[in-house]
Amino acid sequence: MNLSKNELRKQIKTVISENGAKLACWSNKICCKIMSSEIYKNANTILSYMPLFDEVNVLPVNQKADEDGKSVFIPRIEFENNLSHINFYKFSNKLPTETGHFGIQEPQTDCAPFKIDQSVKDILILIPGRAFTKDGKRIGRGKAYYDIFLSKILNNKFVLNKKCRVHFAGVCFPIQIMESIPTDEHDILMDFIFF
Numbered sequence: 001m002n003l004s005k006n007e008l009r010k011q012i013k014t015v016i017s018e019n020g021a022k023l024a025c026w027s028n029k030i031c032c033k034i035m036s037s038e039i040y041k042n043a044n045t046i047l048s049y050m051p052l053f054d055e056v057n058v059l060p061v062n063q064k065a066d067e068d069g070k071s072v073f074i075p076r077i078e079f080e081n082n083l084s085h086i087n088f089y090k091f092s093n094k095l096p097t098e099t100g101h102f103g104i105q106e107p108q109t110d111c112a113p114f115k116i117d118q119s120v121k122d123i124l125i126l127i128p129g130r131a132f133t134k135d136g137k138r139i140g141r142g143k144a145y146y147d148i149f150l151s152k153i154l155n156n157k158f159v160l161n162k163k164c165r166v167h168f169a170g171v172c173f174p175i176q177i178m179e180s181i182p183t184d185e186h187d188i189l190m191d192f193i194f195f
Contacts, residue, residue, distance in 0.1 A: 002182070003182070005182055008178070008181060009131075009141065012131050012176055013054065013130075015175050015176075016054045019175055023054075023173065026056070026173050026174065027057040027058075028060075030058075030171065030194050031058060031061050034169075034171070035060075035064055037192075037194075039169065040065075043070060044070055044071065044121050045073070045114075045122070045124070046061070046070050046072045046123075046125075046126065047074075047088050047114065048065070048072060048073070048074055048091070049074060049127075049128055050062075050075075050104055056172060056173060058126055058171060062091055066092050067093070071090070072091040072092070073089055073090055073091060073114040074088060074105075075088050075089075075106070075149075076089050076100060076107055077100055077101040077102070084101075084145075086145045086146070088113070088114035089106075089111040089112065089114065090111045090112040090114075091107060091111075095107070096108060121164060122164070122167070123153075123166045123167065124167050124169060125167065125169065126169055127150075127168060127169065127170050127171060127190065129146075130176065131172075131177075131181050132178070132195070133179065133180060133181055134193060135189075136191065136192075137183050137187065137189065137190075138187065138189075139181050147186050147188050153166055154188070167192065168192075169192040169193070169194055170190040170192070170193040170194070171193075171195075172193065172194075174195050177193070177195055
């Protein structure tokens with residue numbers, strides 16, 4: 001049976017809630033996988049996220065990356081011309097965050113914005129989602145925030161720094177890995193999946 005994206009989102013939401021007791025253990029294991037990976041070790045810049053209760057808790061990765069001297073950025077939902085989108089801003093263990101849209105912790109408005117300049121060599125972007133396949137397909141929550149942001153990265157990454165390498169890494173619980181999922185033309189493929 002082929003499910004629509006929305007049906008799959010609902011199904012995954014239910015499966016995650018049924019496995020609530022396992023989420024913290026899975027999150028710890030996934031964070032260890034991320035931090036021991038070569039793409040993490042080689043990246044001097046990490047674009048991450050602040051997790052919702054039903055997403056992999058990557059706070060240990062964010063904190064360790066900051067301690068390791070990597071530049072860490074987290075998303076902030078912003079509005080322009082009545083449309084919402086995400087931009088990434090500097091994160092540090094020393095900088096406070098504030099509760100933003102959807103109850104997500106976001107960087108404060110005076111934090112430095114993400115940009116690709118000559119100091120950025122390897123970027124690891126950690127991307128949450130609702131469902132993934134092992135070959136890199138992803139379904140998000142339906143707002144296309146990440147697809148829009150990642151397409152900007154793909155279109156601009158060589159303009160500002162031709163030597164910069166960008167790695168898109170999906171992050172999910174094992175129960176979010178599917179054999180196949182419906183995709184659209186605008187969906188961006190992941191290079192890696194941490195689960």
